[in-house]
Amino acid sequence: MRRGPSVFNRISIGAGLVFLYAPILLLMIYSFNDSRAVNVWAGFSTRWYTALFRDSQLMGALWITLRIGVVSASIATVLGVMAAVALARGGLFRGRTLFSGMVYAPLVMPEVITGLSLLLLFVAVGLDRGFWTVVMAHATFTLCYVAVVVQARLSTFDTALEEAAQDLGCPPWRAFFAVTLPNIIPAVAAGWVLALILSLDDLVIASFTSGPGSTTLPMRIYSAVRLGVSPEINAVSTLLIGAVAVGIAVYGSVSRRRTAPARA
Amino acid sequence: MAAIAPYLWLGMLFAFPFLLVFKLSLSDVALSMPPYAPKFDPGNIGRFVRALDLDTYGRLVSDPIYIKAWLSSLKIAAISTALLVLIGYPIAYGMARCSSGSRQLLVLAVTLPFFTSFLIRVYAWVAILKPAGILNAGLHALGLPPVAVMNTDAAVYIGMVYAYLPFMALPLYAVLEKQDESLIEAAADLGATPFRAFWTVTFPMSLPGVAAGALLCFIPIVGEFVIPDLLGGSSTLMIGKTIWTEFFNNRDWPAAAAAATALLITLVVPLMLYQRQQARVLR
Incomplete structure (x- = not known):
């Protein structure tokens, strides 16, 4: 028998949720403020949004950021699924400890270290910093998140199906594409979405690895924030939060529709 | 088989560059591009070892600001x-x-903020805490005196707790959720007060979750840059900020690399504990 939550439990959950969501909600509300000052409410207005779409620098940065995100998330997904398969099915291969170390360490590694070390690599091999260096840097740290998400799904997936396919003469790679992949595809998609979001969000690693023509949106937001709070940044932030919320809602409903018949 | 490509990729782009950071930390600053003169030449190890001097490290140790930044990072991360x-x-x-x-639903609610931009979540606090911000406007409306939180260590702690709360709450929840309720009932049957039952049964059993959450938060917080930069003041010293400033503002790449090496060495033990714990989860 599970005891229900006590008054204290309810208060801690409530306070925790207020703490997590109030700052974001305040930011969104103030993006519709007609005044430039944050401490005065001067009425509802969407003028900061119209100003945004006229800001060609910002729109350019958004476009670069999206392209980097989609390309790096796709590379990260391919490599991350391979890493997950190796971790979940590989058994004890040589260098497994080092391999799992390299998969898990980037999840907690301070970004300044990852960013600086990647930059030095690009300088050492004589690669000009720009679009592709940011893509490679983002693919490197996001592939680890994909690997963790997919590996969690693989570890609950019955290996008997793969073994049956192989017993019937399927080569391992074909068993993977015909049996395993269709079963883990929701986790693979979730990994891709997570990699995309992390790439769109990254400031520190992009700052180290980008070149003159590849300033990303977080870099633009950061330099604007350094100059102070502005309603334009509130508006950009609200749009980004909205985009992520819509993305998660769409993903949630699609994956529910996919898994519903399987459960029945 | 499947391991080969990600193994090579991570080896090339994640593990190998640490050696480059270490190598650069032994170089001298130079007015060229890239702004350093290599001292370490792999083809001439003998001469390198004889001429080995840890100039950059010497500079870091002799300038109290670096030691202070390092100590203050550990203190801020621990608190x-x-x-x-x-x-x-x-x-x-x-x-x-x-x-x-x-x-x-609650797990989803605690996870969701993780998907909204880290930078934006920190920036939201700038709008709240700055002198003419939302917090002081609220206090003013209530007839209370304004508070000066922005650009202090207090603002940094608020930002850290806010940004890392999901990483602490979820591992704790994962452990607490699995706990057998009948143990608490047994403690109560034996006459323990609810507090005592919590303190002698629930809490000790949840320690693996505490350890998991603590490592997930402590390691990245030691090297955190965005939060001390945007919410902290000029007196808030953190090693992540030092690395950033040396690299981008002072263009002193060897000093940035030496500070990064010092940070990495500091994190070796926590990282090993974290890896051991992840390996246990895998099994």
Whole structure:
């Protein structure tokens, strides 16, 4: 028998949720403020949004950021699924400890270290910093998140199906594409979405690895924030939060529709 | 088989560059592009070892600002992690005691902020805490005097707790949720007060979750840059900020590399504990 939550439990959950969501909600509300000052409410207005779409620098940065995100998330997904398969099915291969170390360490590694070390690599091999260096840097740290998400799904997936396919003469790679992949595809998609979001969000690693023509949106937001709070940044932030919320809602409903018949 | 490509990729782009950081930390600053003169030439190890001097490290140790930044990073990370346990535990404990339907919803609610931009979530606090911000406007409306939180260590702690709370609450919840309720009932039957039952049964059994959450928060917080930069003041010293400033503002790449090496060495033990714990989860 599970005891229900006590008054204290309810208060801690409530306070925790207020703490997590109030700052974001305040930011969104103030993006519709007609005044430039944050401490005065001067009425509802969407003028900061119209100003945004006229800001060609910002729109350019958004476009670069999206392209980097989609390309790096796709590379990260391919490599991350391979890493997950190796971790979940590989058994004890040589260098497994080092391999799992390299998969898990980037999840907690301070970004300044990852960013600086990647930059030095690009300088050492004589690669000009720009679009592709940011893509490679983002693919490197996001592939680890994909690997963790997919590996969690693989570890609950019955290996008997793969073994049956192989017993019937399927080569391992074909068993993977015909049996395993269709079963883990929701986790693979979730990994891709997570990699995309992390790439769109990254400031520190992009700052180290980008070149003159590849300033990303977080870099633009950061330099604007350094100059102070502005309603334009509130508006950009609200749009980004909205985009992520819509993305998660769409993903949630699609994956529910996919898994519903399987459960029945 | 499947390991080969990600193995090579991570080896090339994650592990190998640490050697480059270490190598650069032994170089001299130079007015060229890239702005350093290599001292370490792999083809001439003998001469390098004879001429080995740790100039950059010497500079870091002799300038008290670096030592202070390093110590202050450890202090801020330790206090933030302790605050996260104190604030995250009651939330995770409350979540674990809800019905399974609301538990799923709450896990989603705690996870969602992780998907909104880290930079934007920190920036939201700038708008709240700055002198003419939302907090002081609210205090003014209530007839209370304004508070000066922005650009202090207090603002940094608020930002750290805010940004890392999901990383603390979720591992704690994962452990607390699995706990067998009958143990608490047994303690109560034997006459333990609810507090004593919690303190002698629930809490010790949840320590693996505390350790998991603490490592997930402590390691990145030691090297955190965005939060001390945007919410902290000029007196808030953190090693992540030092690395950034040396690299981008002072263009002193060897000093940035030496500070990064020092940070990495500091994190070796926590990282090993974290890896051991991940390996246990895998099994």
